[in-house]
Amino acid sequence: MKRTTRVKCAALAAVGTTLLAACGTESGTGHDTIVDGEKTTSTTGIADVEWVPQKVTVDGKEYVLPKNAEDAHIGFAPGTADPDVGGGDSGGSVGCNSIGADAEIDGDTVRITDLVQTLMGCPDPLGAFEAQFTSVFEGTHKAKVTERDGTRTLTLTSQEGDTITLREKAPPALKGTRWVIDTKAHLTLGKDDTVTGSLGCNTFRGEAVVKGGVIDFGRLATTRMTCGPAAMKTERELAGILSGKVSYQQKRDSLRLTAASGESVTARAE
Structure with missing residues:
Protein backbone atom coordinates (compact mmCIF):
# COMPACT_ATOMS: atom_id res chain seq x y z
CA MET A 1 0.00 0.00 0.00
CA LYS A 2 1.78 3.15 -1.19
CA ARG A 3 1.98 5.80 1.50
CA THR A 4 4.57 8.42 2.40
CA THR A 5 7.28 9.00 4.98
CA ARG A 6 9.06 12.26 5.73
CA VAL A 7 12.38 12.17 7.54
CA LYS A 8 13.82 15.23 9.32
CA CYS A 9 17.32 15.41 10.76
CA ALA A 10 17.66 17.89 13.64
CA ALA A 11 16.83 21.30 12.13
CA LEU A 12 17.38 20.10 8.58
CA ALA A 13 14.44 19.20 6.35
CA ALA A 14 16.06 16.14 4.80
CA VAL A 15 13.33 14.53 2.77
CA GLY A 16 13.86 11.73 0.25
CA THR A 17 16.24 8.82 -0.09
CA THR A 18 18.71 9.99 2.57
CA LEU A 19 17.80 8.12 5.76
CA LEU A 20 18.25 9.13 9.36
CA ALA A 21 21.51 7.20 9.42
CA ALA A 22 23.08 10.06 7.48
CA CYS A 23 22.20 12.57 10.20
CA GLY A 24 24.85 11.48 12.71
CA THR A 25 24.08 11.97 16.38
CA GLU A 26 22.14 15.21 16.07
CA SER A 27 18.79 13.45 16.37
CA GLY A 28 17.60 10.72 18.67
CA THR A 29 19.04 9.90 22.06
CA GLY A 30 22.52 11.22 21.26
CA HIS A 31 24.72 8.58 22.86
CA ASP A 32 24.35 4.96 23.95
CA THR A 33 23.70 3.89 27.54
CA ILE A 34 23.81 0.35 28.93
CA VAL A 35 21.63 -0.89 31.82
CA ASP A 36 21.48 -4.58 32.84
CA GLY A 37 22.90 -5.70 29.50
CA GLU A 38 20.37 -3.68 27.50
CA LYS A 39 21.75 -0.81 25.45
CA THR A 40 19.66 2.27 24.69
CA THR A 41 20.75 3.52 21.29
CA SER A 42 20.04 6.47 19.04
CA THR A 43 16.75 6.45 17.17
CA THR A 44 18.61 7.11 13.92
CA GLY A 45 18.11 4.39 11.35
CA ILE A 46 14.57 3.27 12.26
CA ALA A 47 13.44 4.13 8.74
CA ASP A 48 13.80 1.56 5.98
CA VAL A 49 13.93 -1.30 8.49
CA GLU A 50 11.37 -4.08 8.77
CA TRP A 51 9.95 -4.24 12.28
CA VAL A 52 7.78 -7.00 13.73
CA PRO A 53 5.11 -5.89 16.24
CA GLN A 54 5.50 -7.65 19.60
CA LYS A 55 2.93 -6.10 21.90
CA VAL A 56 0.63 -3.13 22.45
CA THR A 57 -0.15 -1.63 25.86
CA VAL A 58 -3.40 0.35 26.16
CA ASP A 59 -4.53 1.88 29.47
CA GLY A 60 -2.09 -0.42 31.23
CA LYS A 61 -3.44 -3.59 29.60
CA GLU A 62 -0.99 -5.57 27.45
CA TYR A 63 -1.94 -7.21 24.14
CA VAL A 64 0.65 -9.63 22.73
CA LEU A 65 0.98 -10.45 19.02
CA PRO A 66 -0.73 -13.85 18.46
CA LYS A 67 1.52 -16.72 17.46
CA ASN A 68 -0.35 -17.24 14.17
CA ALA A 69 0.52 -13.72 12.92
CA GLU A 70 3.41 -14.99 10.80
CA ASP A 71 3.24 -12.16 8.23
CA ALA A 72 3.27 -9.30 10.73
CA HIS A 73 5.61 -6.47 9.69
CA ILE A 74 5.76 -2.69 9.86
CA GLY A 75 8.11 -0.43 7.90
CA PHE A 76 8.87 3.27 7.73
CA ALA A 77 10.17 3.73 4.16
CA PRO A 78 11.51 6.98 2.70
CA GLY A 79 9.29 8.88 0.28
CA THR A 80 7.67 12.22 -0.39
CA ALA A 81 4.78 14.01 1.26
CA ASP A 82 3.29 14.83 -2.15
CA PRO A 83 0.80 12.07 -3.11
CA ASP A 84 0.89 13.21 -6.75
CA VAL A 85 4.58 12.30 -6.93
CA GLY A 86 4.31 9.01 -5.04
CA GLY A 87 5.71 7.94 -1.72
CA GLY A 88 7.20 5.16 0.33
CA ASP A 89 5.69 1.97 1.61
CA SER A 90 5.05 3.01 5.19
CA GLY A 91 2.89 0.62 7.17
CA GLY A 92 2.52 -3.11 6.64
CA SER A 93 0.37 -5.61 8.53
CA VAL A 94 -0.02 -7.15 11.95
CA GLY A 95 -1.02 -10.43 10.36
CA CYS A 96 -4.44 -9.77 8.86
CA ASN A 97 -5.30 -6.49 7.12
CA SER A 98 -2.86 -4.34 5.16
CA ILE A 99 -2.12 -1.01 6.84
CA GLY A 100 -0.86 2.18 5.22
CA ALA A 101 0.01 5.56 6.71
CA ASP A 102 1.97 8.77 6.30
CA ALA A 103 4.91 8.95 8.72
CA GLU A 104 7.24 11.75 9.74
CA ILE A 105 10.36 11.07 11.80
CA ASP A 106 11.88 14.09 13.55
CA GLY A 107 14.63 13.05 15.95
CA ASP A 108 12.96 10.80 18.52
CA THR A 109 9.45 11.92 17.51
CA VAL A 110 7.43 9.76 15.13
CA ARG A 111 4.15 11.12 13.75
CA ILE A 112 1.75 8.71 12.06
CA THR A 113 -1.14 10.27 10.13
CA ASP A 114 -3.70 9.41 7.44
CA LEU A 115 -3.90 5.75 8.46
CA VAL A 116 -5.89 3.48 6.15
CA GLN A 117 -6.35 -0.29 6.07
CA THR A 118 -8.18 -3.04 4.24
CA LEU A 119 -11.38 -4.31 5.82
CA MET A 120 -11.08 -8.08 6.11
CA GLY A 121 -12.64 -9.70 9.14
CA CYS A 122 -9.96 -10.99 11.51
CA PRO A 123 -10.79 -13.66 14.12
CA ASP A 124 -9.72 -13.04 17.70
CA PRO A 125 -7.20 -12.83 19.23
CA LEU A 126 -5.65 -11.42 16.04
CA GLY A 127 -8.60 -9.12 15.43
CA ALA A 128 -8.40 -7.71 18.94
CA PHE A 129 -4.66 -7.15 18.66
CA GLU A 130 -5.05 -5.38 15.29
CA ALA A 131 -7.77 -3.09 16.67
CA GLN A 132 -5.58 -2.05 19.59
CA PHE A 133 -2.51 -1.63 17.38
CA THR A 134 -4.22 0.68 14.87
CA SER A 135 -5.85 2.71 17.66
CA VAL A 136 -2.41 3.50 19.11
CA PHE A 137 -0.36 3.59 15.89
CA GLU A 138 -1.94 6.76 14.49
CA GLY A 139 -0.73 9.83 16.34
CA THR A 140 2.46 11.37 17.72
CA HIS A 141 4.92 9.12 19.53
CA LYS A 142 8.25 9.29 21.32
CA ALA A 143 10.56 6.62 19.95
CA LYS A 144 13.09 4.65 21.98
CA VAL A 145 15.45 2.05 20.55
CA THR A 146 17.15 -0.52 22.77
CA GLU A 147 19.50 -3.34 21.82
CA ARG A 148 20.17 -6.64 23.54
CA ASP A 149 22.33 -9.46 22.12
CA GLY A 150 22.45 -7.70 18.75
CA THR A 151 18.65 -7.42 18.41
CA ARG A 152 17.08 -3.96 18.33
CA THR A 153 13.68 -3.17 19.86
CA LEU A 154 11.66 -0.06 19.00
CA THR A 155 9.15 1.30 21.50
CA LEU A 156 6.66 3.97 20.42
CA THR A 157 4.95 5.80 23.27
CA SER A 158 1.86 7.86 22.46
CA GLN A 159 0.94 11.15 24.10
CA GLU A 160 -1.61 9.21 26.16
CA GLY A 161 1.10 6.89 27.49
CA ASP A 162 0.09 3.84 25.42
CA THR A 163 2.93 1.92 23.80
CA ILE A 164 3.72 -0.24 20.79
CA THR A 165 6.77 -2.49 20.99
CA LEU A 166 8.37 -3.75 17.77
CA ARG A 167 11.44 -5.89 17.16
CA GLU A 168 13.77 -5.51 14.20
CA LYS A 169 13.44 -8.37 11.76
CA ALA A 170 16.81 -9.81 10.83
CA PRO A 171 17.47 -9.84 7.06
CA PRO A 172 17.75 -13.27 5.44
CA ALA A 173 21.24 -14.75 5.29
CA LEU A 174 22.98 -14.35 1.94
CA LYS A 175 24.02 -18.00 2.01
CA GLY A 176 21.45 -20.73 2.41
CA THR A 177 18.52 -18.57 1.28
Missing part, protein backbone atom coordinates in the same frame (compact mmCIF):
# COMPACT_ATOMS: atom_id res chain seq x y z
CA ARG A 178 16.64 -19.35 -1.93
CA TRP A 179 16.78 -16.15 -4.00
CA VAL A 180 13.96 -16.03 -6.56
CA ILE A 181 14.48 -14.04 -9.76
CA ASP A 182 11.13 -14.78 -11.41
CA THR A 183 8.53 -17.53 -11.32
CA LYS A 184 11.07 -20.17 -12.41
CA ALA A 185 14.59 -18.78 -12.11
CA HIS A 186 16.28 -18.88 -8.72
CA LEU A 187 19.63 -19.47 -7.03
CA THR A 188 20.95 -20.59 -3.65
CA LEU A 189 24.47 -19.84 -2.44
CA GLY A 190 25.87 -22.64 -0.30
CA LYS A 191 28.04 -22.25 2.77
CA ASP A 192 30.57 -24.51 1.03
CA ASP A 193 31.20 -21.91 -1.73
CA THR A 194 28.79 -23.53 -4.17
CA VAL A 195 25.73 -22.27 -6.00
CA THR A 196 22.70 -24.18 -7.27
CA GLY A 197 19.52 -23.06 -8.95
CA SER A 198 17.58 -22.71 -12.16
CA LEU A 199 17.98 -20.40 -15.14
CA GLY A 200 14.25 -20.68 -15.81
CA CYS A 201 14.41 -23.87 -17.84
CA ASN A 202 17.66 -25.64 -17.06
CA THR A 203 19.04 -26.21 -13.58
CA PHE A 204 22.65 -25.43 -12.73
CA ARG A 205 25.36 -25.87 -10.13
CA GLY A 206 28.85 -24.55 -9.76
CA GLU A 207 31.33 -22.72 -7.57
CA ALA A 208 30.59 -19.32 -6.06
CA VAL A 209 32.98 -17.63 -3.62
CA VAL A 210 31.67 -14.61 -1.67
CA LYS A 211 34.22 -12.02 -0.57
CA GLY A 212 34.13 -8.28 0.01
CA GLY A 213 30.84 -7.46 -1.72
CA VAL A 214 31.66 -9.67 -4.71
CA ILE A 215 30.52 -13.14 -5.72
CA ASP A 216 33.05 -14.91 -7.92
CA PHE A 217 31.11 -17.44 -10.01
CA GLY A 218 32.98 -20.34 -11.55
CA ARG A 219 31.78 -22.04 -14.69
CA LEU A 220 28.21 -23.28 -14.22
CA ALA A 221 27.30 -26.85 -15.11
CA THR A 222 23.74 -26.93 -16.48
CA THR A 223 21.25 -29.45 -17.75
CA ARG A 224 20.62 -29.32 -21.49
CA MET A 225 16.88 -29.11 -21.94
CA THR A 226 15.56 -27.13 -24.90
CA CYS A 227 12.87 -24.58 -24.17
CA GLY A 228 11.09 -21.92 -26.21
CA PRO A 229 13.07 -19.10 -27.88
CA ALA A 230 12.09 -16.50 -25.29
CA ALA A 231 13.01 -18.78 -22.38
CA MET A 232 16.35 -19.67 -23.93
CA LYS A 233 17.14 -15.99 -24.57
CA THR A 234 16.42 -15.21 -20.90
CA GLU A 235 18.59 -18.14 -19.83
CA ARG A 236 21.54 -16.91 -21.87
CA GLU A 237 21.21 -13.41 -20.42
CA LEU A 238 21.00 -14.72 -16.86
CA ALA A 239 23.91 -17.10 -17.37
CA GLY A 240 25.92 -14.16 -18.67
CA ILE A 241 25.28 -12.22 -15.46
CA LEU A 242 26.13 -15.21 -13.23
CA SER A 243 29.64 -15.43 -14.65
CA GLY A 244 32.94 -14.32 -13.15
CA LYS A 245 33.12 -11.57 -10.56
CA VAL A 246 29.69 -10.12 -9.82
CA SER A 247 29.04 -7.36 -7.30
CA TYR A 248 26.05 -7.73 -5.01
CA GLN A 249 23.94 -5.45 -2.83
CA GLN A 250 21.57 -6.97 -0.30
CA LYS A 251 18.82 -4.79 1.11
CA ARG A 252 16.63 -6.73 3.51
CA ASP A 253 15.01 -9.48 1.37
CA SER A 254 16.23 -8.05 -1.95
CA LEU A 255 19.48 -9.09 -3.65
CA ARG A 256 20.83 -7.21 -6.65
CA LEU A 257 23.55 -8.83 -8.75
CA THR A 258 25.52 -6.65 -11.16
CA ALA A 259 27.95 -8.09 -13.70
CA ALA A 260 31.10 -6.33 -14.91
CA SER A 261 29.17 -5.46 -18.09
CA GLY A 262 26.72 -3.41 -16.04
CA GLU A 263 23.85 -5.81 -16.61
CA SER A 264 22.01 -6.70 -13.44
CA VAL A 265 19.22 -8.79 -12.01
CA THR A 266 17.28 -8.51 -8.75
CA ALA A 267 16.13 -11.49 -6.70
CA ARG A 268 13.87 -11.78 -3.67
CA ALA A 269 14.33 -14.04 -0.67
CA GLU A 270 11.78 -16.82 -0.54
Whole structure:
Protein backbone atom coordinates (compact mmCIF):
# COMPACT_ATOMS: atom_id res chain seq x y z
CA MET A 1 0.00 0.00 0.00
CA LYS A 2 1.78 3.15 -1.19
CA ARG A 3 1.98 5.80 1.50
CA THR A 4 4.57 8.42 2.40
CA THR A 5 7.28 9.00 4.98
CA ARG A 6 9.06 12.26 5.73
CA VAL A 7 12.38 12.17 7.54
CA LYS A 8 13.82 15.23 9.32
CA CYS A 9 17.32 15.41 10.76
CA ALA A 10 17.66 17.89 13.64
CA ALA A 11 16.83 21.30 12.13
CA LEU A 12 17.38 20.10 8.58
CA ALA A 13 14.44 19.20 6.35
CA ALA A 14 16.06 16.14 4.80
CA VAL A 15 13.33 14.53 2.77
CA GLY A 16 13.86 11.73 0.25
CA THR A 17 16.24 8.82 -0.09
CA THR A 18 18.71 9.99 2.57
CA LEU A 19 17.80 8.12 5.76
CA LEU A 20 18.25 9.13 9.36
CA ALA A 21 21.51 7.20 9.42
CA ALA A 22 23.08 10.06 7.48
CA CYS A 23 22.20 12.57 10.20
CA GLY A 24 24.85 11.48 12.71
CA THR A 25 24.08 11.97 16.38
CA GLU A 26 22.14 15.21 16.07
CA SER A 27 18.79 13.45 16.37
CA GLY A 28 17.60 10.72 18.67
CA THR A 29 19.04 9.90 22.06
CA GLY A 30 22.52 11.22 21.26
CA HIS A 31 24.72 8.58 22.86
CA ASP A 32 24.35 4.96 23.95
CA THR A 33 23.70 3.89 27.54
CA ILE A 34 23.81 0.35 28.93
CA VAL A 35 21.63 -0.89 31.82
CA ASP A 36 21.48 -4.58 32.84
CA GLY A 37 22.90 -5.70 29.50
CA GLU A 38 20.37 -3.68 27.50
CA LYS A 39 21.75 -0.81 25.45
CA THR A 40 19.66 2.27 24.69
CA THR A 41 20.75 3.52 21.29
CA SER A 42 20.04 6.47 19.04
CA THR A 43 16.75 6.45 17.17
CA THR A 44 18.61 7.11 13.92
CA GLY A 45 18.11 4.39 11.35
CA ILE A 46 14.57 3.27 12.26
CA ALA A 47 13.44 4.13 8.74
CA ASP A 48 13.80 1.56 5.98
CA VAL A 49 13.93 -1.30 8.49
CA GLU A 50 11.37 -4.08 8.77
CA TRP A 51 9.95 -4.24 12.28
CA VAL A 52 7.78 -7.00 13.73
CA PRO A 53 5.11 -5.89 16.24
CA GLN A 54 5.50 -7.65 19.60
CA LYS A 55 2.93 -6.10 21.90
CA VAL A 56 0.63 -3.13 22.45
CA THR A 57 -0.15 -1.63 25.86
CA VAL A 58 -3.40 0.35 26.16
CA ASP A 59 -4.53 1.88 29.47
CA GLY A 60 -2.09 -0.42 31.23
CA LYS A 61 -3.44 -3.59 29.60
CA GLU A 62 -0.99 -5.57 27.45
CA TYR A 63 -1.94 -7.21 24.14
CA VAL A 64 0.65 -9.63 22.73
CA LEU A 65 0.98 -10.45 19.02
CA PRO A 66 -0.73 -13.85 18.46
CA LYS A 67 1.52 -16.72 17.46
CA ASN A 68 -0.35 -17.24 14.17
CA ALA A 69 0.52 -13.72 12.92
CA GLU A 70 3.41 -14.99 10.80
CA ASP A 71 3.24 -12.16 8.23
CA ALA A 72 3.27 -9.30 10.73
CA HIS A 73 5.61 -6.47 9.69
CA ILE A 74 5.76 -2.69 9.86
CA GLY A 75 8.11 -0.43 7.90
CA PHE A 76 8.87 3.27 7.73
CA ALA A 77 10.17 3.73 4.16
CA PRO A 78 11.51 6.98 2.70
CA GLY A 79 9.29 8.88 0.28
CA THR A 80 7.67 12.22 -0.39
CA ALA A 81 4.78 14.01 1.26
CA ASP A 82 3.29 14.83 -2.15
CA PRO A 83 0.80 12.07 -3.11
CA ASP A 84 0.89 13.21 -6.75
CA VAL A 85 4.58 12.30 -6.93
CA GLY A 86 4.31 9.01 -5.04
CA GLY A 87 5.71 7.94 -1.72
CA GLY A 88 7.20 5.16 0.33
CA ASP A 89 5.69 1.97 1.61
CA SER A 90 5.05 3.01 5.19
CA GLY A 91 2.89 0.62 7.17
CA GLY A 92 2.52 -3.11 6.64
CA SER A 93 0.37 -5.61 8.53
CA VAL A 94 -0.02 -7.15 11.95
CA GLY A 95 -1.02 -10.43 10.36
CA CYS A 96 -4.44 -9.77 8.86
CA ASN A 97 -5.30 -6.49 7.12
CA SER A 98 -2.86 -4.34 5.16
CA ILE A 99 -2.12 -1.01 6.84
CA GLY A 100 -0.86 2.18 5.22
CA ALA A 101 0.01 5.56 6.71
CA ASP A 102 1.97 8.77 6.30
CA ALA A 103 4.91 8.95 8.72
CA GLU A 104 7.24 11.75 9.74
CA ILE A 105 10.36 11.07 11.80
CA ASP A 106 11.88 14.09 13.55
CA GLY A 107 14.63 13.05 15.95
CA ASP A 108 12.96 10.80 18.52
CA THR A 109 9.45 11.92 17.51
CA VAL A 110 7.43 9.76 15.13
CA ARG A 111 4.15 11.12 13.75
CA ILE A 112 1.75 8.71 12.06
CA THR A 113 -1.14 10.27 10.13
CA ASP A 114 -3.70 9.41 7.44
CA LEU A 115 -3.90 5.75 8.46
CA VAL A 116 -5.89 3.48 6.15
CA GLN A 117 -6.35 -0.29 6.07
CA THR A 118 -8.18 -3.04 4.24
CA LEU A 119 -11.38 -4.31 5.82
CA MET A 120 -11.08 -8.08 6.11
CA GLY A 121 -12.64 -9.70 9.14
CA CYS A 122 -9.96 -10.99 11.51
CA PRO A 123 -10.79 -13.66 14.12
CA ASP A 124 -9.72 -13.04 17.70
CA PRO A 125 -7.20 -12.83 19.23
CA LEU A 126 -5.65 -11.42 16.04
CA GLY A 127 -8.60 -9.12 15.43
CA ALA A 128 -8.40 -7.71 18.94
CA PHE A 129 -4.66 -7.15 18.66
CA GLU A 130 -5.05 -5.38 15.29
CA ALA A 131 -7.77 -3.09 16.67
CA GLN A 132 -5.58 -2.05 19.59
CA PHE A 133 -2.51 -1.63 17.38
CA THR A 134 -4.22 0.68 14.87
CA SER A 135 -5.85 2.71 17.66
CA VAL A 136 -2.41 3.50 19.11
CA PHE A 137 -0.36 3.59 15.89
CA GLU A 138 -1.94 6.76 14.49
CA GLY A 139 -0.73 9.83 16.34
CA THR A 140 2.46 11.37 17.72
CA HIS A 141 4.92 9.12 19.53
CA LYS A 142 8.25 9.29 21.32
CA ALA A 143 10.56 6.62 19.95
CA LYS A 144 13.09 4.65 21.98
CA VAL A 145 15.45 2.05 20.55
CA THR A 146 17.15 -0.52 22.77
CA GLU A 147 19.50 -3.34 21.82
CA ARG A 148 20.17 -6.64 23.54
CA ASP A 149 22.33 -9.46 22.12
CA GLY A 150 22.45 -7.70 18.75
CA THR A 151 18.65 -7.42 18.41
CA ARG A 152 17.08 -3.96 18.33
CA THR A 153 13.68 -3.17 19.86
CA LEU A 154 11.66 -0.06 19.00
CA THR A 155 9.15 1.30 21.50
CA LEU A 156 6.66 3.97 20.42
CA THR A 157 4.95 5.80 23.27
CA SER A 158 1.86 7.86 22.46
CA GLN A 159 0.94 11.15 24.10
CA GLU A 160 -1.61 9.21 26.16
CA GLY A 161 1.10 6.89 27.49
CA ASP A 162 0.09 3.84 25.42
CA THR A 163 2.93 1.92 23.80
CA ILE A 164 3.72 -0.24 20.79
CA THR A 165 6.77 -2.49 20.99
CA LEU A 166 8.37 -3.75 17.77
CA ARG A 167 11.44 -5.89 17.16
CA GLU A 168 13.77 -5.51 14.20
CA LYS A 169 13.44 -8.37 11.76
CA ALA A 170 16.81 -9.81 10.83
CA PRO A 171 17.47 -9.84 7.06
CA PRO A 172 17.75 -13.27 5.44
CA ALA A 173 21.24 -14.75 5.29
CA LEU A 174 22.98 -14.35 1.94
CA LYS A 175 24.02 -18.00 2.01
CA GLY A 176 21.45 -20.73 2.41
CA THR A 177 18.52 -18.57 1.28
CA ARG A 178 16.64 -19.35 -1.93
CA TRP A 179 16.78 -16.15 -4.00
CA VAL A 180 13.96 -16.03 -6.56
CA ILE A 181 14.48 -14.04 -9.76
CA ASP A 182 11.13 -14.78 -11.41
CA THR A 183 8.53 -17.53 -11.32
CA LYS A 184 11.07 -20.17 -12.41
CA ALA A 185 14.59 -18.78 -12.11
CA HIS A 186 16.28 -18.88 -8.72
CA LEU A 187 19.63 -19.47 -7.03
CA THR A 188 20.95 -20.59 -3.65
CA LEU A 189 24.47 -19.84 -2.44
CA GLY A 190 25.87 -22.64 -0.30
CA LYS A 191 28.04 -22.25 2.77
CA ASP A 192 30.57 -24.51 1.03
CA ASP A 193 31.20 -21.91 -1.73
CA THR A 194 28.79 -23.53 -4.17
CA VAL A 195 25.73 -22.27 -6.00
CA THR A 196 22.70 -24.18 -7.27
CA GLY A 197 19.52 -23.06 -8.95
CA SER A 198 17.58 -22.71 -12.16
CA LEU A 199 17.98 -20.40 -15.14
CA GLY A 200 14.25 -20.68 -15.81
CA CYS A 201 14.41 -23.87 -17.84
CA ASN A 202 17.66 -25.64 -17.06
CA THR A 203 19.04 -26.21 -13.58
CA PHE A 204 22.65 -25.43 -12.73
CA ARG A 205 25.36 -25.87 -10.13
CA GLY A 206 28.85 -24.55 -9.76
CA GLU A 207 31.33 -22.72 -7.57
CA ALA A 208 30.59 -19.32 -6.06
CA VAL A 209 32.98 -17.63 -3.62
CA VAL A 210 31.67 -14.61 -1.67
CA LYS A 211 34.22 -12.02 -0.57
CA GLY A 212 34.13 -8.28 0.01
CA GLY A 213 30.84 -7.46 -1.72
CA VAL A 214 31.66 -9.67 -4.71
CA ILE A 215 30.52 -13.14 -5.72
CA ASP A 216 33.05 -14.91 -7.92
CA PHE A 217 31.11 -17.44 -10.01
CA GLY A 218 32.98 -20.34 -11.55
CA ARG A 219 31.78 -22.04 -14.69
CA LEU A 220 28.21 -23.28 -14.22
CA ALA A 221 27.30 -26.85 -15.11
CA THR A 222 23.74 -26.93 -16.48
CA THR A 223 21.25 -29.45 -17.75
CA ARG A 224 20.62 -29.32 -21.49
CA MET A 225 16.88 -29.11 -21.94
CA THR A 226 15.56 -27.13 -24.90
CA CYS A 227 12.87 -24.58 -24.17
CA GLY A 228 11.09 -21.92 -26.21
CA PRO A 229 13.07 -19.10 -27.88
CA ALA A 230 12.09 -16.50 -25.29
CA ALA A 231 13.01 -18.78 -22.38
CA MET A 232 16.35 -19.67 -23.93
CA LYS A 233 17.14 -15.99 -24.57
CA THR A 234 16.42 -15.21 -20.90
CA GLU A 235 18.59 -18.14 -19.83
CA ARG A 236 21.54 -16.91 -21.87
CA GLU A 237 21.21 -13.41 -20.42
CA LEU A 238 21.00 -14.72 -16.86
CA ALA A 239 23.91 -17.10 -17.37
CA GLY A 240 25.92 -14.16 -18.67
CA ILE A 241 25.28 -12.22 -15.46
CA LEU A 242 26.13 -15.21 -13.23
CA SER A 243 29.64 -15.43 -14.65
CA GLY A 244 32.94 -14.32 -13.15
CA LYS A 245 33.12 -11.57 -10.56
CA VAL A 246 29.69 -10.12 -9.82
CA SER A 247 29.04 -7.36 -7.30
CA TYR A 248 26.05 -7.73 -5.01
CA GLN A 249 23.94 -5.45 -2.83
CA GLN A 250 21.57 -6.97 -0.30
CA LYS A 251 18.82 -4.79 1.11
CA ARG A 252 16.63 -6.73 3.51
CA ASP A 253 15.01 -9.48 1.37
CA SER A 254 16.23 -8.05 -1.95
CA LEU A 255 19.48 -9.09 -3.65
CA ARG A 256 20.83 -7.21 -6.65
CA LEU A 257 23.55 -8.83 -8.75
CA THR A 258 25.52 -6.65 -11.16
CA ALA A 259 27.95 -8.09 -13.70
CA ALA A 260 31.10 -6.33 -14.91
CA SER A 261 29.17 -5.46 -18.09
CA GLY A 262 26.72 -3.41 -16.04
CA GLU A 263 23.85 -5.81 -16.61
CA SER A 264 22.01 -6.70 -13.44
CA VAL A 265 19.22 -8.79 -12.01
CA THR A 266 17.28 -8.51 -8.75
CA ALA A 267 16.13 -11.49 -6.70
CA ARG A 268 13.87 -11.78 -3.67
CA ALA A 269 14.33 -14.04 -0.67
CA GLU A 270 11.78 -16.82 -0.54
